[in-house]
Structure formats: structure tokens, C-alpha cells
Amino acid sequence: MSTQAATLIANVVSAADAEFHPPSINEFFPDAIFFEGTVFAITRINLIQMLATAVLVILFLVGTRRMKLVPGRFQSVVEMGLDFVRVNIAHDLLGRKDGNRFLPILTTIFFMVLFMNLTGVIPFLNIAGTSVIAVPLLLAVVSYVTFIYAGVRKSPGKFFKNSLMPSGVPWPLYIIIIPLEFLSTFIIRPVTLTLRLLMNMIVGHLMLVLFFAATQFFIIGLGGWWSALGAGTLAFGFAFTLFELLVAFLQAYVFTILTAVYIQLAVAEEH
Known part of the structure; x- marks a missing residue:
């Protein structure tokens, strides 16, 4: 038997023995590490979420603790990030007055989503904190409550009426329009905010695992x-x-800008 034939047979046998481990949806439901079996159970993903939150808080505490008139490099980076949200999202969509009012919540949403998304590509973490539904859902609820608060604060007696009953529509059509507007404005918005972020992070993780698992399978x-x-x-x-x-x-930007758009619609004179 020739050397080439022997090598070919060896490769075929090796291929038969090797096992490929594809990505699994179970990766998003890891076993508890602490407090297993209780409502306070903490998994690997929960630890990653805590780590991302701690890093974010520390960076902003350090970056804003001793602000200087002539900023250093680190302060400049922090200010650049804050100015991005303030100028390009808050002021651009809501104007200076309303933009400054809702700037804290918009800034929190943007950087929380960004930092938890980034854990998906950091070695040894390798999964986004937003790839389980709890975080996207929580942020969507915050966005939803802020939207309703802004509308009720602006027009206490007219917000829900203006949201469900657009002006200029013949009265008989409200039988159809009111349920559709309620579904679109108060149900679909938080659901789409949640699912858009969640699905993007899940798919991204599965694709990365697929590529690198295939690399290990072929080479090793x-x-x-x-x-x-x-x-x-x-x-x-x-x-x-x-x-x-x-x-x-992009997902952090889209989530934040949609929140700002919803707030802008709520504080508008008519919806």
C-alpha cells in the first residue's frame, strides 16, 4: 500500500472517530454556579452581566470623578461617549430641554446594552449578557414605562386618547383603529425592542461558536x-x-434611539 493511500485511509478513519460539537441553545441556559435550586441562583451568564455592570460603573466613576478643564485621554474618551448620546440621540430627537430631561435614562440604556453586548466577543466570557431574555426585557420595560411617563406628564388627560384615537379619522373607523393602535403602541413596541436585541445576540453567539468549533474540529x-x-x-x-x-x-444605538423616538412621540402635541 502506498504512503498516499495509507494517509488517505488514516484521514478517513480519523474523520469517522472525530466528533463535531455544534453550538446548542442549551448554552443560554447554563447550570447554576451559586445558590442552585433557589430563586437567587446565579449562572455563568449572570456573573458576566454583573461583571459588565461593574466595569461600566467603575469606568464612569473613574472617568468623571475628577473632571479637568483640559481633559486627559481617559476623560476625553468618557466625554466623547457621553456626548455621542447627548448630541446624536437625546438633543437630535428630543431637543435640548426634553433631551436633557431624559438624558440619564438614554445614556444608561445605551452603555448598558453596549457593554453587555461586547462580552460576547471577549475571550473567556464569549457570551453576551443580553443573549438571555431577562436583560432585553428589563430594558424594554424601562423604555416602555419612560414612554408612558413622558406622555402622561406632557398631556395628563389626553395622552391615551391621542395615542389610540388619531385626529382626523371618521368616528366609525375608531372601532378598528383603537384596537390596532393599542396593539401597535402598547404591546408590539416593548416586544419588538426585546426580541430585536435578544435575537441578534443569540444568532451572533451561535455563529461565532459554529465557526470556532468547526476550526477546532478540522485542525485538531x-x-x-x-x-x-x-x-x-x-x-x-x-x-x-x-x-x-x-x-x-448598532444594537445599543438602535435600542436607545427607538426609546428616544417613542419619548418624542409621547411628548409631541398630537400622536
Whole structure:
């Protein structure tokens, strides 16, 4: 038997013995690490969420504790991030007065989503804190409550009427329009905010795991000429990691700007 034939047979046998471990939805439901079996159970993802929150709080405490007229590099970066939300989201959509009123909540939402999204591409963490429904749902509820608060504060007796009964519509059509407006404004908005962020983070994680699991399978599990395929999946994995960095920022921006849009609609004279 020739050397090439023997190598081919060895590769085939190796391929049969090697096992590919694809990504699983179970990764988003890890076992508890602390307080297992209680309502306070803490999983690996919960620890990642706590870590992202702690890092965010520490960065802003350090960056804003001793503000200088001529900022250093770190203070400049912090101010740049805060100005991005203030100028490009709050003031641009809500104006200076309302923008400053709701700036704290918009800033919190933006950076909370951003930092928890970024944990999905950080080595040894490798999963976004927003890839389980609790965080996106919590933020959607905060956005929803802020939207209703803004509307009721602006027009205490007319907010719900203006939201459900647009002006200029013949009265008989309100039989159809009111249920549709209620569904669209008060049900679909928080649901879509939650699912948009959640699904993007889930899909991103599954794709990254797929690429890097395939790389390990081809290079380590099979070896030989299969390594060429492993090099390809590795390249795709790195490219998709860069794409996920962009997605992490875009999802934070989209979530925050939609919250600002909903607030702007609530404080408008008519909806």
C-alpha cells in the first residue's frame, strides 16, 4: 500500500472517530454556579452581566470623578461617549430641554446594552449578557414605562386618547383603529425592542461558536489536509468577530434611539 493511500485511509478513519460539537441553545441556559435550586441562583451568564455592570460603573466613576478643564485621554474618551448620546440621540430627537430631561435614562440604556453586548466577543466570557431574555426585557420595560411617563406628564388627560384615537379619522373607523393602535403602541413596541436585541445576540453567539468549533474540529480533531478548511473557518470566525463588534454598537444605538423616538412621540402635541 502506498504512503498516499495509507494517509488517505488514516484521514478517513480519523474523520469517522472525530466528533463535531455544534453550538446548542442549551448554552443560554447554563447550570447554576451559586445558590442552585433557589430563586437567587446565579449562572455563568449572570456573573458576566454583573461583571459588565461593574466595569461600566467603575469606568464612569473613574472617568468623571475628577473632571479637568483640559481633559486627559481617559476623560476625553468618557466625554466623547457621553456626548455621542447627548448630541446624536437625546438633543437630535428630543431637543435640548426634553433631551436633557431624559438624558440619564438614554445614556444608561445605551452603555448598558453596549457593554453587555461586547462580552460576547471577549475571550473567556464569549457570551453576551443580553443573549438571555431577562436583560432585553428589563430594558424594554424601562423604555416602555419612560414612554408612558413622558406622555402622561406632557398631556395628563389626553395622552391615551391621542395615542389610540388619531385626529382626523371618521368616528366609525375608531372601532378598528383603537384596537390596532393599542396593539401597535402598547404591546408590539416593548416586544419588538426585546426580541430585536435578544435575537441578534443569540444568532451572533451561535455563529461565532459554529465557526470556532468547526476550526477546532478540522485542525485538531481531523488534522491533515482538513486543516485547510480549518484555516478558512478560522478566518471567517475572526471576520465575524469584527462584525459582531459592529453589531454590538448598532444594537445599543438602535435600542436607545427607538426609546428616544417613542419619548418624542409621547411628548409631541398630537400622536
